Amino acid sequence: MSTLKTLPYQATGDGLSYLKGVRVLDFTTSVAGPYGTLLLADLGAEVVKVEKKRGGDDTRAWGPPFLDGESLWYLSMNRNKRSITIDLAQPEGQALARELAKAADVVVLNATQRVQKKLGLDHAALKALNPRLIHVSVTGFGLQGPRADLPCYDLIAEGYSGVMHLTGEADRPPQKVGTPAADLLAGQDIALATLAALLERGRTGVGRQIDVSMVATMARFMSPRIVPYLGSGETPCRSGGTDSVISIYQVFDTADHPITLGLGNDAIWQRFWDAVGRPGFGRQPGFETNALRRQARPAIVRAIAELLATQTRAHWLALFAQHRIPSGPINGIDQLVEDAPLREEGMFFATEGPRGLVPQVGLGIRFDGESAVLRHPPPSWDKTRSRSWRTCWPCPPSASRLSSIQPSSKKETP
Known part of the structure; x- marks a missing residue:
């Protein structure tokens, strides 16, 4: 029997409602941005994921393994979201994206400043349309500075940060962390900064521009190693985890397992x-x-x-x-998912997707003793391609303006 079939089943429900009514327009792809909007969605935000017309989110192609034709990496990042496709290479698609931004509370992008301006989705352009908008960017190096236009992945950010230099045995090469740490930590920064900006907007009525740099996030992650170096001049070295400040x-090793x-x-x-x-x-x-x-x-x-x-x-x-x-x-992933207390807490579960059971990892944060967040499973690619932008949010304020925008051809209908 596959492990998937042994997981506790969780039906869709109301989930959490702390961010109910907050509209998030998510243009990001891969891991950092989608993980940040996943956290917002789990807390109750209404997230609309905008994907490329051809292929969608990059993670949809990340595999094997696949499950019923869907990438399991994609499935890990995108529950509780609605998804549509827009061709941002076309003027009509760019105009539609800006109209959707008028109805949003938060826009999240993982494009550089140059690309944002090219698409008309930069902070200045969208602020002119929606002064209450919280504009969030996540990039490798931030929107400013000499490296602002460079591409970046988790691996690159980990290398810059020093974490790879300190991970692994002293006589072995540097090692990447075993999960996309820079992506996931930057995603947490997206959620954290967005919540702070929403709280401030409740007082001022004005949005903010948020600039998350994966390299800066990872540099902060290394604070417990950086500050001792700065204060002592002692350079930490790779040691296989045996050089902690704790003695x-x-x-x-034990007689059988470490x-x-x-x-x-x-x-x-x-x-x-x-x-x-x-x-x-x-x-x-x-x-x-x-x-x-x-x-x-x-x-x-x-x-x-x-x-x-x-x-x-x-x-x-x-x-x-x-x-x-x-x-x-020291658990392997196969042992971790069999951990009885974590299963009982709902940390690992299966839910019904468009083609069958879909595995998920829960939020793991309890509110008044409860942590069930599932409102709907990750959107399938078939459903994403067929969904109209008119279903983005119930009764979008800009619906009348949206109805006047016509694509250049049926092929490129967003």
């Missing part, structure tokens, strides 16, 4: 040695503080490694849970 904060272990303060340090039956080791002179333990780290690591190798992972995790010592397994 013991790394992976250890575990993570974090002895983050003096109380946890002592609980660990009490739990393993060696209280005297933890209390010996030279181990009283984290700073002292860091000086003795090689000897401490050897002692813990020898100890943990004597029993299985299950033994140690049960013991550490009993004594409230931070530790855990």
Whole structure:
């Protein structure tokens, strides 16, 4: 039986309504922008996703694996959205996009300033049409500066940020983070900044221009490594995760499978040695503080490694849970999705898509104990291509103006 068929089933419902009535026009593609608008959609915003006439969102082609002809990468980023196609290469399509922006609260783009101006979708142009509009851009390097027009992907931003330089073993090449970290963090910045601008607009009635740079987002992500360097001059190096400021904060082998272990303060340090039956080791002179333990780290690591190798992972995790010592397994994705508490919380679920079951990962944030966000599944490509722009939002304020816009040909009808 496939894992998909074992997932808890979640039917569509009302979802969350914190952003109900907020209209988001999403011109983005790939991951960063769609993830940001996914978060807004999960919180209740009405998101209309504008896709290219030919092929749609880039992630629709990202595979295999595919599920019933749909890219699973695409399916991971686009629930709770409506989707239409507009040919932005045509003047009629550009005019339609601007008309839709008049009815929107938020517009999100992942195009550079030069491209935005070419399409007539830059902040100045849209602000003149809709002063209340919150205009959000997500690019690799921001809208200004000498690199503003350069293309960028998650991989490029991770390389710039230093995270790849610090990820992996000391004697091995730099490693990318195992998920598109720059994309996902930039998407969170989109949602965070949009919420702040919506809150301000409630007071002032005026929109804002928001400029999210993936490289800047990743630089902030590296703050806990950057600030110690700036203050000390000590350059951090790749170490396989064994150089934390916390004296013991790394992976250890057991008799069968590795575990993570974090002895983050003096109380946890002592609980660990009490739990393993060696209280005297933890209390010996030279181990009283984290700073002292860091000086003795090689000897401490050897002692813990020898100890943990004597029993299985299950033994140690049960013991550490009993004594409230931070530790855990190193899960593969296949093991993660089988985690019973996460399944019970609704973190992984299946819902009915146009062609059958579709897997999803939940929001994972609880509001008054509830976290169900599903209003409708990700839009299929067939349905996207056949949907009229007239279904973007119920009774759009600019409907009368929209009805006067005619495309140049049937082939290019948005």
